[in-house]
Amino acid sequence: MKSKSGAAVSVDRPAKRIVARQPQRKPGQVRFRKLLEALDQLLANNNVQDIGLYxxxxxxxVPNASIYHFFPSTEAALLALAAVHHNALLDLSKGHLPSPPKRWQDVFRLKLSEAAHYYNHHPAALRLFLGANISMEVKSADISQTYRLVDERAKLLDHYFHMPEIPGWRRRLATYFSVVDGVFGLSYTENGTITDEYIAEAHQAGIAYLRCYLPELLIPREPSI
Structure with missing residues (x-):
């Protein structure tokens, strides 16, 4: 664009995210998954910054040309793998509990334990989401994932309990997930895994925060027939 004097003025535009090229045909889909599985295995024992497309x-x-066909950069490959783990964690969050909980705290305890179990059995997810060298693109994807988890957790709570009207409830839940991730990240930094002690700590910290907004007891809904 130009200024009033007619001189050219530069305008900073947000950088366009470079993403993976999703295959449409079955052979491409098989190779795409194979490449992501390879990245997942590499991340189990290597830092993010030490892995390249070659x-x-x-x-x-697979030939180098194949990986460039799908991933224009290592960042694009990392984002594609992050999406796989994000979707798996979201599916865990969506699942109903084995039996109706009596307390809302139990919903958070059980779902937190499921997430920790997933992380501990997927070292690449630990490194991608809780490691010290998380890329800005993956961090941005994590923020979007947090709000997907928020929406599912709100639905799950409403499924089991008569929920009160809480101003800024979505943001409160987002903060809860950030608190839990912070404790999980500390455990990963210290131990390379999420220990039982830190799972308990994450639960206590998250529930203590939510108690600022939720009453100690919520009225359960009648089980649907």
């Missing part, structure tokens, strides 16, 4: 291709035993 390494992923070599580990997957």
């Amino acid at each position: 390494q992923i291709a070599a580990h997957a035993k």
